[in-house]
Every structure is written in C-alpha cells, then in structure tokens.
Amino acid sequence: MASEFKKKMFWRAVVAEFLAMSLFIFISIGSALGFSFPVVGNKTSTRSQDNVKVSLAFGLSIATMAQSVGHISGAHLNPAVTLGLLLSCQISIFKALMYILAQCLGAVVATAILSGVTSSLPNNLLGLNAVSRNF
Structure with a gap:
C-alpha cells in the first residue's frame, strides 16, 4: 500500500478516474435533463428523437471516456466495476478505495457544475419527473 501511495502513476490514474467520471456525468446527465433545444428546421423535438439523443450521449460519452483513460487507469468509470475488480482480487484495497472516492x-463535482449552469434556465427541474413529483 505504501509503495502505491508514493507512485506518480497511481495518482495519475486516480485523477484520470475523477476527470473521466466528471465529464461522463456532465455530458450524459446534461443531455437527459429534459431541456428541449429543438432545431426548428429539422423538427427534432419529438419524444422519440429526444430518447435517441440521450441514448447516443450516454453511449458515446462512456465510449470516449473509456478510450481516453483506459491506458491510464483501466477505465473503471463506475464504483461497481471497481468493486467487482476488488472482489476478484485484480486490484488492491487501497487502489479500489481511492478509485471509488x-x-x-467526480460525479458530485459534475452535478454541482450542471446545477450552476442550468440554474437560470426556465422550468429547471434538474431531472425531476412526474413520478418523483408526487412524493
């Protein structure tokens, strides 16, 4: 554990996981917030087209992040993946804890940035939908 803590490559991998998760959350959740930015000439404001846009944003952003940081940290990009690798004894406990942290x-920072960016938009519900409004 002490030897990992002192290595520059270890901290580079931890920072890569932080930045990749921040960008992934910012791009994907930002696309799913429910703000309609239709292109009037293309008529791209229907529900099915919005679903495709959100799906593409999630898929392309996770693929881009995995390709970007895969050679640095292994591109876990998810605490569940990190936990699975820990349970299969492929990474150390210290590395797993630092990656999860x-x-x-990264996710908290990205949502804080999204909250700041979208706070002045009209009808800003930050992803609140009809199901969760009833509680």
Missing part, C-alpha cells in the same frame, strides 16, 4: 467526487 475519485469517481464519487
């Missing part, structure tokens, strides 16, 4: 902090 970096991933969670």
